[in-house]
Amino acid sequence: ETGVTQSPTHLIKTRGQQVTLRCSSQSGHNTVSWYQQALGQGPQFIFQYYREEENGRGNFPPRFSGLQFPNYSSELNVNALELDDSALYLCASTSTGRHATNEQFFGPGTRLTVL
Amino acid sequence: GQQLNQSPQSMFIQEGEDVSMNCTSSSIFNTWLWYKQDPGEGPVLLIALYKAGELTSNGRLTAQFGITRKDSFLNISASIPSDVGIYFCAGQQLGSGNTGKLIFGQGTTLQVKP
Numbered sequence: 001e002t003g004v005t006q007s008p009t010h011l012i013k014t015r016g017q018q019v020t021l022r023c024s025s026q027s028g029h030n031t032v033s034w035y036q037q038a039l040g041q042g043p044q045f046i047f048q049y050y051r052e053e054e055n056g057r058g059n060f061p062p063r064f065s066g067l068q069f070p071n072y073s074s075e076l077n078v079n080a081l082e083l084d085d086s087a088l089y090l091c092a093s094t095s096t097g098r099h100a101t102n103e104q105f106f107g108p109g110t111r112l113t114v115l
Numbered sequence: 116g117q118q119l120n121q122s123p124q125s126m127f128i129q130e131g132e133d134v135s136m137n138c139t140s141s142s143i144f145n146t147w148l149w150y151k152q153d154p155g156e157g158p159v160l161l162i163a164l165y166k167a168g169e170l171t172s173n174g175r176l177t178a179q180f181g182i183t184r185k186d187s188f189l190n191i192s193a194s195i196p197s198d199v200g201i202y203f204c205a206g207q208q209l210g211s212g213n214t215g216k217l218i219f220g221q222g223t224t225l226q227v228k229p
Contacts, residue, residue: 004157033216042118042203042219043158056214090157094215102146102165102207104217106157 002027004093004107012113013081021076021110023091031055031096032074033104034066037088049074050096078112086114121204121220128194129228136223137188138204146207147180147187148217151200158203162189194227201225 005024013019025032031050035043045058049068063079072093078085088111092104121138128134138147146165150158162173164180164187171178177190187204201224205217 006157031215033214035217040222042121042205042221043217045216045218048214048216056216058216092217096215102209102215103148103160103163104215105160106150108155108157111155 004091004105006089006091006107006110008110009108010111010113012115014115015081015083017081017114018077018079019081019112021078021089021091021112023074023076023093023107025072025074025091025093026105029093029095029105030072031094032068032072033092033094034074034076035090035092035106036060037090037109039087043090046076081114083114086112088112119204119206119218119220121223123223124221125224125226127226127228130194130196132194134191134194134198134225135188136202136204137186138206138220139186140206140218141185142206142208142218143184144206144218145184145209147178148205148207149176149178149187149189150203150205152203152222153200161202191225194225196227196229199225199227 033048034046037043047057048055052068067075088109091107094104149161152158162178169180201222204220
């Protein structure tokens with residue numbers, strides 16, 4: 001069974017730039033959630049994707065957007081980067097539907113630094 | 116953003132000691148989960164709890180889902196050096212209209228002295 005993978009592991013950008021982060025869900029999982037974890041804090045929910053559509057969103061501005069592909073992998077895009085966007089971005093996968101489980105399994109994260 | 120109240124914030128204990136941490140919320144949750152996160156890694160699921168009053172063990176770890184559905188605790192017995200890390204509680208609301216998003220506590224940093 002393949003776990004959740006994320007790429008890249010680290011990224012450095014400057015203010016105003018755009019970034020795309022990628023996530024492959026655990027095999028058998030059809031739902032992907034993205035979280036932002038600032039230093040010393042717990043993860044904060046950004047949004048969730050199910051059936052290639054956004055299925056709920058946290059308190060994040062529209063410049064945070066995402067995609068889900070037919071193979072359930074997902075992207076997180078952030079436009080017009082700000083210094084406060086520096087954080088660990090975590091992807092979590094789970095299965096939704098008939099054989100749903102409530103448990104979300106996390107990838108190793110992408111460390112984004114905005115200068 | 117919304118966070119649960121997790122305590123203590125940090126603990127420094129001797130190897131072999133037992134550890135207890137808890138999490139409280141003003142909201143009711145359907146599910147409570149406990150994760151451990153090592154530096155530079157993603158959170159790893161330790162225990163998931165699904166019913167009020169449920170007590171579940173995973174090796175030396177024991178967690179309980181509070182009767183009011185607004186709290187949970189995690190105990191670690193006979194701590195060892197590899198227990199070092201940050202422990203997070205997370206509450207989850209499921210059902211119609213809910214995404215099952217996780218609401219996390221601020222974390223408990225555990226250090227174990229050999």
